[in-house]
Amino acid sequence: MRLLQVxxxxxxxxxxxxxLVSIPVSFFTIRALLxxxxxxxxxxxxxxxxxxxxxxxxxxxxxxxxxxxxxxxxNIHITPSNGxxxxxxxxxxxxxxxxxxxxxxxxxxxxxxxxGKPYKLVVRMSLLETNDLxxxxxxxxxxxxxxxxxxxxxxxxxxxxxxxxPFYRTLEQLKAYELDKNEALPTEESGITEFNDLNxxxxxxxxxxxxxxxxxxxxxxxxxxxxxxxxxxFQSKLDMLMQSPSxxxxxxxxxxxxxSTAQRMAKLNKNLLLxxxxxxxxxxxxxxxxxxxLIENQIRILGSLAGPTQISIxxxxxxxxxxxxxxxxEVLVTNLLHNTVRHSPKGSEIIVEITGNRLTVSNSGxxxxxxxxxxxxxxxxxxxxxxxMGLGLAIVKKICDNNNxxxxxxxxxxxxVFTVSFVV
Amino acid sequence: xxxxxxxxEKDLLQGILSALRQxxxxxxxxxxxxxxxxxxxxxxxxxxxxDVNLPDGxxxxxxxxxxxxxxxxxxxxxxxxxxxxxKVAGLNLGADDYLAKPFYMPELIARVSAIIRRKxxxxxxxxxxxxxxxxxxxxxxxxxxxxxxxxxxxxSLLVFLLANKNRVVSKNAIAEHLxxxxxxxxxxxxxxxxxxxxxxxxxTEAGSKDYVKSVYGLGYKFxx
Numbered sequence: 203m204r205l206l207q208v209x210x211x212x213x214x215x216x217x218x219x220x221x222l223v224s225i226p227v228s229f230f231t232i233r234a235l236l237x238x239x240x241x242x243x244x245x246x247x248x249x250x251x252x253x254x255x256x257x258x259x260x261x262x263x264x265x266x267x268x269x270x271x272x273x274x275x276x277n278i279h280i281t282p283s284n285g286x287x288x289x290x291x292x293x294x295x296x297x298x299x300x301x302x303x304x305x306x307x308x309x310x311x312x313x314x315x316x317x318g319k320p321y322k323l324v325v326r327m328s329l330l331e332t333n334d335l336x337x338x339x340x341x342x343x344x345x346x347x348x349x350x351x352x353x354x355x356x357x358x359x360x361x362x363x364x365x366x367x368p369f370y371r372t373l374e375q376l377k378a379y380e381l382d383k384n385e386a387l388p389t390e391e392s393g394i395t396e397f398n399d400l401n402x403x404x405x406x407x408x409x410x411x412x413x414x415x416x417x418x419x420x421x422x423x424x425x426x427x428x429x430x431x432x433x434x435x436f437q438s439k440l441d442m443l444m445q446s447p448s449x450x451x452x453x454x455x456x457x458x459x460x461x462s463t464a465q466r467m468a469k470l471n472k473n474l475l476l477x478x479x480x481x482x483x484x485x486x487x488x489x490x491x492x493x494x495x496l497i498e499n500q501i502r503i504l505g506s507l508a509g510p511t512q513i514s515i516x517x518x519x520x521x522x523x524x525x526x527x528x529x530x531x532e533v534l535v536t537n538l539l540h541n542t543v544r545h546s547p548k549g550s551e552i553i554v555e556i557t558g559n560r561l562t563v564s565n566s567g568x569x570x571x572x573x574x575x576x577x578x579x580x581x582x583x584x585x586x587x588x589x590x591m592g593l594g595l596a597i598v599k600k601i602c603d604n605n606n607x608x609x610x611x612x613x614x615x616x617x618x619v620f621t622v623s624f625v626v
Numbered sequence: 627x628x629x630x631x632x633x634x635e636k637d638l639l640q641g642i643l644s645a646l647r648q649x650x651x652x653x654x655x656x657x658x659x660x661x662x663x664x665x666x667x668x669x670x671x672x673x674x675x676x677d678v679n680l681p682d683g684x685x686x687x688x689x690x691x692x693x694x695x696x697x698x699x700x701x702x703x704x705x706x707x708x709x710x711x712x713k714v715a716g717l718n719l720g721a722d723d724y725l726a727k728p729f730y731m732p733e734l735i736a737r738v739s740a741i742i743r744r745k746x747x748x749x750x751x752x753x754x755x756x757x758x759x760x761x762x763x764x765x766x767x768x769x770x771x772x773x774x775x776x777x778x779x780x781x782s783l784l785v786f787l788l789a790n791k792n793r794v795v796s797k798n799a800i801a802e803h804l805x806x807x808x809x810x811x812x813x814x815x816x817x818x819x820x821x822x823x824x825x826x827x828x829x830t831e832a833g834s835k836d837y838v839k840s841v842y843g844l845g846y847k848f849x850x
Contacts (some may be wrong), residue, residue, distance in 0.1 A: 445794055
């Protein structure tokens with residue numbers, strides 16, 4: 203879940219809870235307040251009524267008058283009672299015969315004494331208007347709440363976006379950062395101390411990493427260069443030894459072994475240099491190359507060498523033009539082919555195919571799938587063959603990565619299949 | 627035939643000189659850029675071996691000087707900086723060949739020999755060794771008057787061995803010369819044995835003496 207969603211979700215949840223709690227609370231509070239108000243008004247009405255009645259106590263037939271009053275009035279009822287009645291207020295719903303509907307009322311009941319006789323006084327008041335009032339207040343409150351929540355959410359979102367913007371920018375930069383390409387991360391002042399700190403730390407880290415990386419690259423290149431001359435000296439001395447007339451058979455064997463070792467060193471060095479040069483992007487010039495021609499040419503050279511191994515190479519080549527660096531493309535194809543030839547058993551068949559933008563090289567080999575990631579790591583040797591440097595596929599991978607080609611490996615029907623998908 | 631070797635590494639220089647002298651080249655030496663430009667300016671050489679990285683200057687500067695004087699000395703650049711750009715730069719400046727360190731001595735000698743022949747015997751570039759005659763531009767070889775039917779590999783092999791006559795040439799050097807980077811793909815000793823055997827057979831069948839001697843398992847020596 204994203205950071206903004208989390209904070210938004212938190213405030214949203216809180217707002218909803220507040221609304222849910224506040225609506226019934228305010229409803230009941232308003233209701234109670236209004237009831238109290240109505241009750242007071244009813245009590246005042248009852249008091250007033252009683253005062254009026256008291257002023258008519260001199261009438262003889264007051265009892266009859268009260269009966270008439272009871273019949274005529276709809277909101278005040280007075281009936282003789284025979285027991286003690288506690289003053290009480292109640293809310294009830296009564297049927298209104300005029301409007302043909304149920305209506306809420308507040309009812310006051312109390313015992314009174316008129317001319318020494320006990321009566322039950324009932325005063326009621328319609329709650330219809332107060333109900334409307336409650337409804338109106340409720341609606342207003344709801345509207346205010348909704349606007350408040352929406353505003354809060356909107357504001358929160360807006361603010362968070364603005365606040366976290368430098369953070370997301372840094373994040374994007376980090377995602378796009380490639381150690382071997384970018385030198386440093388550009389930093390922007392965000393006006394927020396924490397983000398500035400973060401940016402500073404991250405860019406410092408990146409710069410430091412890049413520096414180490416560059417140093418390492420330079421070291422490899424320098425080391426490889428510096429090794430060339432000693433190896434050349436070594437080889438020239440071996441050549442001198444070889445020319446000695448007193449050389450014995452044992453000497454010859456030793457010289458041959460030393461020479462092969464020197465050759466291995468030279469080859470290793472050359473490949474390390476090549477990797478380092480690809481890293482340094484020293485192969486920039488690009489041209490339009492017909493891949494099938496290049497492959498046919500390579501296979502022709504290979505064919506004359508692979509003869510004794512009885513490995514046959516079958517080609518199914520469609521035309522495919524690629525705009526890229528010729529040297530690198532040659533290295534890529536050569537290394538792929540060499541790797542395949544080297545790991546093919548005697549008398550097996552290698553199939554080289556171009557379909558669409560894909561080059562596929564496959565060979566039958568030892569019966570288990572290999573791990574491409576491992577194979578393309580530097581110095582990951584599988585074969586016992588000393589001539590294999592463990593750099594061939596690493597170089598292929600490097601070239602593919604640098605050109606956005608996709609290198610894939612599958613093990614299908616006992617065949618190791620390497621596929622390079624080119625960008626045309 | 628005079629060769630100027632410009633190289634600051636004493637040990638390597640010694641190896642190069644010893645190999646070249648064995649092939650009958652007269653060698654002069656320059657161990658610094660200043661010494662090199664002085665000698666190259668004063669004398670004419672058939673071939674100049676030029677190390678690009680010198681302690682007191684870049685070899686390419688010397689190359690420019692030589693070319694500016696209109697000299698026709700064949701020039702082979704030797705460098706530890708085996709990069710395509712360097713190679714192109716060197717050849718564009720007028721160098722005849724380019725050799726990256728490390729290299730096999732027989733390879734160097736073959737290159738020197740090829741350049742001297744090209745410079746000296748323009749058009750009529752025939753190499754003769756007793757009854758064997760090789761037409762380099764025509765890629766033809768004869769024993770007396772019998773033409774040899776050689777494969778391109780066998781022809782290269784013959785030229786290579788002949789350039790290094792009287793010296794032991796290792797199988798590794800031959801493999802590298804014939805197949806370059808692909809040398810490590812196959813069992814090179816088998817591969818070379820096959821080619822040498824075929825070459826010897828074709829030579830002797832055409833009436834030549836067997837000049838290709840095997841030196842233990844190490845390599846071959848072309849000698850009378």
